[in-house]
Amino acid sequence: MKGAWTDTIAAVATAPGIAAIAVIRLSGARSFDIINDLFPSKDLKNAASHTLHVGILKSGNVAIDEVVVSLYRGPKSYTGEDVVEISCHGSPYVQEQVLQACIAAGARHAKPGExxxxxxxxxxxxxxxxEAVADLIASNTEASRKAALNNIRGGFSGKLKELRDRLISFSALIELELDFSQEDVEFADRKQLYQLLDETKRTTEALLExxxxxxxxxxxxxxxxxxxxNAGKSTLLNALLNDNRAIVSEIAGTTRDTIEEVLNIDGILFRLIDTAGIREHTSDVIESIGVQRSIEKMNQADxxxxxFDVNEMTEEELRGITEDFKSRDIRYVLAGNKADIIGEDNALEKFGSIPGIIFLSAKNNDHIDKLKKGLTESVLSGEVNTExxxxxxxxxYSALLQVRQSVIDISAGLDAKIPGDLIALDIRRCLHFLGEITGEVTNDDVLDYVFSKFCIGK
Structure with a gap:
């Protein structure tokens, strides 16, 4: 056990607001004593773990609510301590009364993530x-849910733990050699160490990627x-969202400011920003401000x-725009709108030398699915495999960069046949950063940073 407390914490574990049911959670050495004081329906101090009990919760002689009490004896609980969960009715007033009764009986308010x-x-x-627990709570797509759940199950830490254990074994053998430095012996097989370093580097680079x-x-x-x-940007936004979110008219410059919406495509959230049309000269002050904001959003976007309007744009002009994007390292997708007017075959012929254009009609909702597919392909290399x-x-990510550099330094040291004590130092540095990821090497500042991002009650 890495930590032990004499105090008991309490918090509402469900979301704030009115609901059918709310849960107040207790964890700590006095959890069972506290609930026994508040639950006169039966004696719970010696009740079996992982059992449910229905009855009236009271504070003194005042009945607060009819509740269901769930008991979990440590270490077979979420926190490893004695845990009690009180399921009450979801009135915010009732929740607060139950929580205050727990505090009055000897618990204290839990801190975020405690x-x-x-x-x-x-x-x-x-x-x-x-950390994956926090990610799972915050997940808002199927892909983010699966990725977080895989890490909760130990997918990430399992890979690192295996590598760290094997590096520890080599480190011990190399440091043992230092005790026999007079005899010029090698206990650590350098060939196997090279293989382990190569495997560690490949694993680290795959994780970084x-x-x-x-x-x-x-x-x-x-x-x-x-x-x-008037290229049809607002019409395209409405087509992507399948909703009339933006005002559409034939008047150029209708959109004066940016409009932002979120679209979920195959488990990826795309935060769409419809911008004011960009043109070099405009006498309208409001439109001019909108154009400037459009340029800012373009520079900030992923x-x-x-x-572009395939009927108005020339091939030479479009090529100049793409070259400008490339020179500024802007990732882009080209969408040729109003292709229904001249026909897709004619549009293809007109812009044939520029690859990757998705021809569509935002007004008629033609080929919008092709654009959605193009968006996902532009940000993902291959299929999303959240397993x-x-x-x-x-x-x-930052710690893995340090791990990769440490592996490079160890390999370079072996190539240069530097003394074993220096190789051992590089290995210890690599072990430090691997342990920093999983928490085997940590400090209070790191823990405060990690758990401060949690909600209270989790």
Whole structure:
């Protein structure tokens, strides 16, 4: 057990507001004593673990609510301590009365994430699994749910733990060699160490590469719809959302400011931004401000949909726009709108030398699915496989960069045949950063940062 407390914490574990049922959670050494004082219907101090009990909860002689009490004796509980969960009616007033009764009986208010923090400190999960709990609570797509659940099950930490254990064994053998330095012996097989370092490097690089996908799954993709006035940007936004979200008219410059909406495509959130049409000269002050904001949104976006009217745009002009995007390292998708007017075959012929254009009609809802597919393909390399280990956490990413550099340094040291004590130092550095990810090496500042992002009650 990494931690132990003499106090007992309490908090509402369900979302705030009116609901049919709410849950108040207790964890700590006095959980059973506290509930026994509040639940006169029966003696719960010696009741079996993992049992449910129905009765009236009272504070002194005042009945608060009819509740269901769930008992979990440590260490077979979420936190590893004695845990009690009180299911009461979901009135905010009733919730507060139950919580205050627990506090009056000897508990204290839990801090954000303190239940999960106790689970980690009591060895019920490692730090990556604890962070995945927060990710699962915050998940808003199927892909983010699966990625978080896989990490809760230990998919990520399991890979790292195996590598760390094997590196520890080699480190011990190399340090043992130092005790026999006079005899010039080698206990650590250098060939096997090279193989382990190669495996560690490949695993680390695969995890680092997965962060691109993980960031997309967790945070979504900011997409700016850019184009000239009257290219059909607002019509396209409405078509993508299947809703009349933006005002549409034949008057150029109708959209004066940015409009933002969220679209879920195959488990990925695309944060769509419909911008004012970009043109170099306008006498309208309000429109001019909107154009400037459009340019700002384009520069901030992860991806740009450049929408153009195939009837008005020339091939030479479009090529110049794409070259400008490339020079500024802007990732983009080209969408040729109003293709129904000249026909898709004629549009293809007109812009034949520019690859990757998706021809569509936003007004008629033609080929909108092709554009959606193009959006996902532009941010994902291949199919989203959330059964694989995917890094979604910037803290893990930073530590893995250090692990990779440590592996490179160890390999370089072996090549240069540097003394064993220096190789041991590099291995210890690698072990430090692996342990920092899983929480085997940590400090209070890291824990405060991780668990401060949790909601109270979890």
């Amino acid at each position: 239940f999960t923090q106790r689970a980690y400190l009591n060895g019920k999960m490692d730090l990556t699994q604890a 997965s962060y691109k996908l993980g960031n997309v799954i967790k945070n979504g993709v900011q997409v700016a719809i850019i184009g000239k006035p 991806l740009v949909i450049y929408l 694989d280990v995917i890094i979604t956490n910037s803290r893990h």
